[in-house]
Amino acid sequence: MTDISQHESDLLKSYAEASGFRLGWAKFRKHKLAVVSLYIVGFLYILAIFAEFMSPYHHSDINRRHVLAPPQVVHFVDHGGGVSWPYVRELKSERDPITRRLSYVEDVETKHTLRLFAPSEPYEMWGFIPLETRFLGISEPKRGATMFLLGTDTLGRDVLSRIIRGARISLSIGLVGVALSFVIGIVLGGMSGYYGGWVDTAVQRTIDFLQSLPTIPLWMGLAAAVPPGQDPIVTYLMITVILSIIGWTGIARVVRGRFLALREEDFVLAARISGASEIRIILRHMVPSFASHIIASLTLSIPEMILAETALSFLGLGLQSPAVSWGVLLKDAQSLQVISQAPWLLIPGLAVVITVLAFNFLGDGLRDASDPYGKT
Amino acid sequence: MQSATSMTSPLLEIANLKKHFGQSRGLFKYDPHAVRAVNGISLTVKEGETTALVGESGCGKSTAAKLISGALAPTSGDIRLRTRDGTLLDVATLRGSARKKLWRDVQLIFQDPFSSLNPRMTVRQIIAEPLRNFGIARGEEATMIVADLLDRVGLQSNAMNRYPHAFSGGQRQRIGIARALAVNPRLVIGDEPVSALDVSVAAQILNLFQSLKRDLGLTYLLITHDLSVVRHSADRVAVMYLGQIVEENTTAALFSAPKHPYTHALLSAVPSHREKEKTRVVLPGEVASARNLPTGCAFHPRCALATDLCRKVTPQITTGSNGSRVACHTPLDEAST
């Protein structure tokens, strides 16, 4: 009995002394999809950060003899029927004399076993750490021994490696713009909501104006105005940064709304009457109250940036080959030829869907958790 | 419960206080007096007394509380506070950080114990906030003061590290009181301090007010719609209707012999054990809007005794022989109650 009550009182104590963050975390953990999504997002970022090591091949290695090869199956059973260490079989290609289409058949006789931390051609991690090992590969690399788990593209490049490499750009390049938008949005939205009056009017009318400008023409204009000869990634980055200068309006409205609501909260008035300075009221009392909302909206705007990158690349306004991003990979796959003959080139689309889903659920969970004192 | 009122000096004097809110009318016209939330109230709060400001919701008493506590700047009128160093502080003219001087002496207790405490701060942080801001104490010293305050409001010192979500409404209100007491104020304004609480809890809080008043020599200004609270706590009562004070008197006098028909109607709505025979006066119509005040006496559309005079001329508040004040053309005499 005493044990239990001791335990209960501990529990009670821990609840009573739980900070907003801990309460939010507890609430977040109840959102199962969000938790799974958190793991997925984490995994994706690990892939992106260690892309060179995680991908079986260099993303632009061309395999002249394996153009548009289908995904290679990992076998666990020998040709003879015995259980085997996981292996892949060599592919033999053949071109249809009439349709000129390449088709591949597995050579059941050849067997290339797989291993973790497989040897590879030397390469450099992040451009400066020389390595000769990759996370997964063929244990004894030799000519013709390939492991294209998600197939190859029109130049015989490994789709899996390209997706992993693309993750690095797709998951990161918009972050700068998103971050900048948020900083501007929070500052201007905060000013608008906190001071009200003419500041509010000015900011609100500016927002109306900026929101009415269509993005695509602006993007096109900027893309053309950026001086030539730049690295396409730099160009894209420059444009996202420029656009974030006008893209802060959404978050500014949110922040303004929160400020307006919080300004009326009793605890803010209480703080003022307790002699708190304006800056302390904002930083110590108001900001923590909506920081979690901001983090949730931030999380929700990342998938939008990923989707925007794919759409812009599709329109030829985003990144372009040889830069590797999911948008670029999808643009390459955007043809009936691919859908009918090499559907594995659509797998980057799956990567986009999974990532966007994960971020959305994560954001959803964070939004629920952002108000740990709410009733739901 | 009555104290020797004549002996004490006024702590707070309010004269002709007005707060109007503006609104646009038509294209370019902006009427800065469209909503007359507080329309010229005068009131004196004497040191050591509990003064109550009573009225229905929407009568402007909350706005009055905000004006007096310096949270809102009045449109016109005077609020003068005698500070602890004896000087008179013109509250109505205070703006921005200058108001900090006021809050060293005047503190506010909020109606909603849930929203008035920052959910992201511990009780210690909440109560230490004024200590820190007014430079009274920091660190260990502050913690000791907080523990002392908690003890004073009837909470255990282990509450210090907890967050507001761990407390009940009554307990939270105690925390709020502790925070208000931290600066050792002279005037505590309670804006419906118990209306959000259960009856029994409310009674406990009111008792706490009483004991604190006793121990610390506090002066209260209670803003409430609940006459039963007033009867048990207040020394003087001022009744507000549509932005104006219609009657003011000592609690006993007001309850026994209301002069204004509105006061009478309010009192008749209070369940009373002593006066079972009393007839309930039902007010016809609805409270008029502060946006569109009736001409003459603001109360006339609902007043059974209204005359043509009431419809045309706004009655001025007049002070009676025994210090009572009433604003009515046709005040009730004792016989009619």
Place this chain on the structure above:
Amino acid sequence: MTGYIIRRILWFIPTLFAVSIVSFAIIQLPPGDYLTVLEAQMGAEGDYSPEVVERLRERFGFDQPFLVQYGKWMWAMLAHGDLGYSFEWRVPVSSLIGEYMALTVAVTAATLIATWIVALPIGIYSAVRPYSVFDYVATVFGFIGKATPNFLLALILMWLAFVYWGADVSGLFSPEYKNAPWTWDKIVDLFKHLWLPLIVLGTSGAASLIRQMRANVLDELQKPYVEAARAQGLPEWRVILRYPVRVALNPFLSTIGTTIPELFSGAVTTAIVLNLPMAGPMLLRALTSQDMYLAGSFIFLLSVFTLIGTLISDILLTIVDPRIQFDEA
């Protein structure tokens, strides 16, 4: 209230002015002009003639400064409602834009309505039975629609429709109805083609709508008046429909304005893949070929629509929530 609305409308004018300058500036951002494009085309087709280009440059006034060109464009628009001339199509912009804009509005409106029809009941049901299997399924499906790039979904659905039904699903009309006058049959034909864009465009918006509706209704359901209504013995569905849903709808009504331009931008890639005669692809093409009055007019009209949308939103908001109009004296 009227005063507020009128002042809000007056604000519209300077904003419109700013928007028109920016619209015109955007189309001037890329180097070169329509004649550079024409030169390129003529060069590719082997009939390049520098004299022709020079004469046209003079004729179109491209040699004049930016402000002069802008002034002329604005003046023609204000004085005669003339949006300028499309160099590429060789017709006045106004005669070109009309039908495309109309179809754009039609498809956008249809999408909006279809999304609402699907999303609102799902959102309400999810709110009434939160964390139920249905709630999860609806949420996941909604989000998958949102997470799939429109252009990819469009192409895959188009391909599947072809492979499995041999159906022609591109465009909004069958070839035989493309130039036909509006008849009942043409409308039927339009609806035969409309389902695919509706699915593609609708799925991307439904998820947010479902989530929003769910959240709004959940909020409302916890308010005391719902309990009161239940206590009166009203059937559950009537309780829900009578109050919470009505209240929860308000935020939707007020965001109509901003939803339409969002839908429009989202529709660009879909319209390209599905070959829909809508404003987006045309704008894109006009921008590529620097058909400046066409592009400028599209951008301008689009911005105007958005501004009107925001205006309507704001006015609706004041009607729903009158507190907004008060300013402190």
Place this chain on the structure above:
Amino acid sequence: MRITSLFSPSGVGMAVGLSALLLSSTAWSQTYSEAPELAEMVAAGSLPPVEERLPLEPRVVTPYNEIGTYGGTWRRAFKGPSDDRGPQKLMEPRIVRFVQTAPGEFGIEPAWASSYEINETSTEFTFHIREGLKWSDGHPVTTEDVLFYFEDVVGDDNPWPWPSLLKQGDERAVVMAVNAYTFTVSFSQPSPLFVTRLAREYVWMAKPAHYLKQFHPAYASAEELAAAAAEFEVAGWEDLWGRRGKAESYWVNPDVPTLSAWTITTPPPADQVVFERNPYFYAVDTEGNQLPYIDAITHDLFQDTETLNLWVAQGRIDLQQRHMGVGNFPFFKENEAAGDYEVKIWSGLEVDTLWPNQTTSDVVMAELFQQADFRQAINIAIDRDTINEIVFAGLATPMQAGPPEGSAIYNEELIGKWSEYDPEAANALLDGMGLTERDGDGYRLRPDGKTLEIVITSALFASDIDMLELVSEFWSDIGIKTSLDVVERTLYLDRVNANEVMMGHWPMGRAAFFLIDPGAYAATLADNSWATAWGEYHLDRGKDFAVAPPEGHILHDVWAKLDAASTAASQEEAIALGEEVLAIHAAEPNWVGVVGAAPNLFIRSNRVGNFPEGFIRDDITRDIGIIPTEQLYIKE
């Protein structure tokens, strides 16, 4: 497979002789047949009988396979207003036109002219209009229409400039009417290429004066002009004329009379552009049936090429080559049954080429590019067979850029040169130049110590990107870093015109007879920019970066020879000079041709008859327009 007949004296003779032959075969006694719907109109009295509509001697077109049947709609697709050449090339109203009687057998025939003669010195050209020839509204065509064109449409004080085709330097040719059906064009110097250029360039030689006068200030009053401008919704009468003019163009104005086989009835901006048969078209088949066979041509607007590909698979395209990418060959082939069509292949004459700009603004790179060893190294470092195999499904031919076999003038040596894959030799060449230093990534360093990096600017997408990526792979094997700058087409041109391109990527085309458009060899064509600043020097357009090539540079020689060719006394002389130009370019590589003669895919519905197979397609010879499209028919 050479266009020999065109340029030998017998070529001219053949053209004249052919029309004489036609005259005899289409004797007056012959009765003509017409499309059933036209016959109905004749019966109803709304159209004159076919004999009155046709000229005295109609052009007789020999169907490729059989006499066709009337009727049907030819369904095609186009990509928007900038793609107007696609529809237009099907029916250009030419006075003379190219024909291809058998694969590679090119010729020039009079079209709405019945015949033409050239004098001995190639200075005077006499054209005979078919007597009784009618505009599509039934109004007769005479030399009045020719003079109207030269006196009132082009030249100073007229809406449009004088065509450069009828100019020598600043001097204009003289056009004179001999009688109602005969006119002459005279030059002061020989103009041996005039007729060939006439078959190719956009100069129709006549305009329907009776219709257009109402839009011309010399004939119409100011009020009438204002009314016309208002009707066409343009700012002024000037806008009714010229390349983008509205009233004058048969592509946008259904009312303007034309000489083409079909006339537009639903012009753009319709989603579906429709052409319908011209009842006055001047050609018949060998049995006297008035052409065209096909009733109408529709062009559906598409935005994305995948839409078009789907239409192909759905059998919604009857005959089209434009926008049919060779990379989609397997897809087209596999859907032949579904779409009830066949993929037919013509050979193209284009060569996918990279143009190292020897005058690029990056001085160090310009100096490297100016060295023949360097250009040879980057040439032989490319494995063209692999590119052909991977990017072109093995259907094209690895070659150096030049006029391929099948062209009128070609140099076998040139197209075979520097196309053997030999990375060792390439490395040796670069080492020999002293480019031996390498950076950390293994790339060679330039003389100034920077990484040797070539930026390729290209305006192309899809399979071309694959090609470029392969090229960069091959070049990185010999220690050259390559990066790609893919831009929009106009931006590409802008950059070339500002000399901002280090290496351009654009096919070498117009190879059927390069002398007609020799800019690629003279470095004066923006697309083929291997020496932009030098080319601009020759063009003398006042670009500030224009500079003369060094003394003794081959370009001086090339320009001199090309100038001489354009005023040579005879075609043989011009051709000989052209061959010398090719020989100059065969001495050392000036560009990097990769693969060429890629197949041009025609989607040909099984309903379409009389489509010739295996021809050569080139822009010079008007793409698909080289088929007399009027003899195509729909089987049903």
